[in-house]
Amino acid sequence: MGEILTSAQMRAKERRVMQAGEVTGLGLMERAGQGVLDETFRKFPDLDKCKAHAVVLCGPGNNGGDGFVIARGLFERGWKVEVFFWGKAEKLSDDARQMHDAWAALGPIHSMTPQSAGQGERPTLLFDAMFGIGISRPIPIECALSFHAVCDRASGDKKVICIAVDCPSGVDVDTGATLLRDDPSRANGDTDPRKIAERTDLCVTFHAPKLGHCLAELGRHPVAVVDIGLDAVPADAVIPPDGVTRSIPPVAPETWLKEVTGLGRGGHKYTRGHALILAGGVGKGGAGRMAARAALRTGAGLVTLGVPSEALAENAAHLNAIMLTEISSAKDVSQALEDTRLSSVCLGPGLGVGMETRDRVLAVLRATASDGRRAVLDADALSSFADAPEVMFEACHENVVITPHEGEFARLFPDLAEKVRISDPSKQGLGKVEATKLAAERLGATVLLKGEATVLADQRGASAIHSALHDRAVPWLGTAGAGDVLAGIIAGLTAHQVAATSAMIDLAAAAVWLHAQAARSFGPGLIAEDLPEQLPKVFRECGF
Ligand SMILES: NC(=O)C1=CN([C@@H]2O[C@H](COP(=O)(O)OP(=O)(O)OC[C@H]3O[C@@H](n4cnc5c(N)ncnc54)[C@H](OP(=O)(O)O)[C@@H]3O)[C@@H](O)[C@H]2O)[C@@H](O)CC1
Ligand SMILES: [K+]
Numbered sequence: 001m002g003e004i005l006t007s008a009q010m011r012a013k014e015r016r017v018m019q020a021g022e023v024t025g026l027g028l029m030e031r032a033g034q035g036v037l038d039e040t041f042r043k044f045p046d047l048d049k050c051k052a053h054a055v056v057l058c059g060p061g062n063n064g065g066d067g068f069v070i071a072r073g074l075f076e077r078g079w080k081v082e083v084f085f086w087g088k089a090e091k092l093s094d095d096a097r098q099m100h101d102a103w104a105a106l107g108p109i110h111s112m113t114p115q116s117a118g119q120g121e122r123p124t125l126l127f128d129a130m131f132g133i134g135i136s137r138p139i140p141i142e143c144a145l146s147f148h149a150v151c152d153r154a155s156g157d158k159k160v161i162c163i164a165v166d167c168p169s170g171v172d173v174d175t176g177a178t179l180l181r182d183d184p185s186r187a188n189g190d191t192d193p194r195k196i197a198e199r200t201d202l203c204v205t206f207h208a209p210k211l212g213h214c215l216a217e218l219g220r221h222p223v224a225v226v227d228i229g230l231d232a233v234p235a236d237a238v239i240p241p242d243g244v245t246r247s248i249p250p251v252a253p254e255t256w257l258k259e260v261t262g263l264g265r266g267g268h269k270y271t272r273g274h275a276l277i278l279a280g281g282v283g284k285g286g287a288g289r290m291a292a293r294a295a296l297r298t299g300a301g302l303v304t305l306g307v308p309s310e311a312l313a314e315n316a317a318h319l320n321a322i323m324l325t326e327i328s329s330a331k332d333v334s335q336a337l338e339d340t341r342l343s344s345v346c347l348g349p350g351l352g353v354g355m356e357t358r359d360r361v362l363a364v365l366r367a368t369a370s371d372g373r374r375a376v377l378d379a380d381a382l383s384s385f386a387d388a389p390e391v392m393f394e395a396c397h398e399n400v401v402i403t404p405h406e407g408e409f410a411r412l413f414p415d416l417a418e419k420v421r422i423s424d425p426s427k428q429g430l431g432k433v434e435a436t437k438l439a440a441e442r443l444g445a446t447v448l449l450k451g452e453a454t455v456l457a458d459q460r461g462a463s464a465i466h467s468a469l470h471d472r473a474v475p476w477l478g479t480a481g482a483g484d485v486l487a488g489i490i491a492g493l494t495a496h497q498v499a500a501t502s503a504m505i506d507l508a509a510a511a512v513w514l515h516a517q518a519a520r521s522f523g524p525g526l527i528a529e530d531l532p533e534q535l536p537k538v539f540r541e542c543g544f
Helices: 007-019 025-043 045-050 062-076 094-104 141-151 194-199 211-215 253-261 286-297 309-316 330-336 355-368 389-395 406-412 414-420 432-443 482-495 504-522 530-541
Strands: 053-058 080-085 109-111 125-129 161-165 202-206 223-226 245-248 274-278 302-307 323-326 342-347 374-377 400-402 446-449 453-457 463-467
Touching (some): 062 094, 094 109, 125 141, 161 194, 211 463, 245 504, 253 504, 274 286, 286 482, 286 530, 389 406, 432 463, 453 504, 482 504, 482 530
Parallel strands (some): 053 080, 125 161, 274 302, 274 342, 374 400, 400 446
Antiparallel strands (some): 453 463
């Protein structure tokens, strides 16, 4: 699939498939509930044999409807099932009402209160089917307390395995944030809805992951995706392709990597391009050297490091295959870029924050504005515009990518960063993806916002997420200089002539994947210098 949807896109798709007569709402709900059980027993196979005891918490919407299907499915498998319901049966949708009634013929439905939910023996499994993608405000405190009351039942000492249906209740799937009340004092301990996500062991969602699943600000649970038959109508018939956020890596990463980067297609050192990396002064060249080495390892035919005159000797002592040239000023940058064989430029790592760097950035942007050459701006190249970001926005163009971490992003886009901190969309809170898309639109270029979940967006509205979470987690990638290497990998990939037809966002996404893959391949103990050295192994594994 490779697509990551918003809740609105999911609903649009559901409507479209139902209109096409491919499936009914009841059919979708049945598949959803049964799919949650299948995924649960796939993840915890021993449980299917033990026919134990489960609690299902059902909410007032269709998420609750899925819960009634789950209860019935467990009952049919021989489990002891307790169902608690928060809401009024007469207010349920027709589909959820039918599922409610089907369960009512098999077992009791208890009203959900913390007191009632806290009685009895601790179950093996707890299904959270209280609220799904229809959440519009913070969840009722009684629901949060009921969830914890089941987990903490006094009778029994085993940890309850918590399964979230579609999402942990209270999480906004468009942002990954939990909706919180204005009054934080009302959200302490078990009344804090974030604790539901923290206690979740597995989340089972439908058809495709939603944005929030890939950002996962809270909780470290894995996410399983169940096919409920919505592929009967192609996605393009419902949602414009650029409106869908893509998942990086896609289903077949090796094929994708070859297509996007053109790597492995042969050529000679000139067709593979020439990357120019600008580095800092004496004692500050390490970051630039690491970026340069990454560019060379990524397959740029030639790489030149540009350094101020006083740093030439120091750098010469460190370099072999990488060429060295003197670049001491913005004027030198402009002169160097008159050589159009230089096909990509990377600047920022170790360059220092200030007017000097700002002028160099502007010189690069001017020189590359209209000839298709690519530029990568990172670190100090970004921070140097903190007090006048509009100067950079003015000069940027579609062949530029900026690679901020969250701090650098906040310096350039303080209003957007502030909105990401607001958890409630009705109070104009923004998710990270939406914020990155707005930033890219403002910049007129590609934005790559680094983090455990790296979000990419470009000026045309395309977006992608690389989620280094769960089974792709690489905590050891948070090491000094790792960002410099990423900037160098992008410079290396974008230098290639064969990559000229690929969109900047695709090349940047490929770089993010290679970077994480190199870190995964090396493992714990990694330092930034190891990353470029690991790339040949990654390329071999990709079949280059
Ligand atoms: N779409 C699909 O393809 C499929 C969807 N399926 C399932 O449906 C789920 C979406 O169902 P949904 O739209 O009914 O929303 P849901 O999350 O159950 O909650 C809405 C209800 O809660 C209420 N409510 C909201 N916030 C509240 C609060 N803070 N406090 C109190 N009440 C609150 C809200 O009331 P209202 O806001 O209208 O007052 C409404 O009654 C989805 O997650 C998946 O599990 C699958 O069956 C099959 C395929
Ligand atoms: K839920």
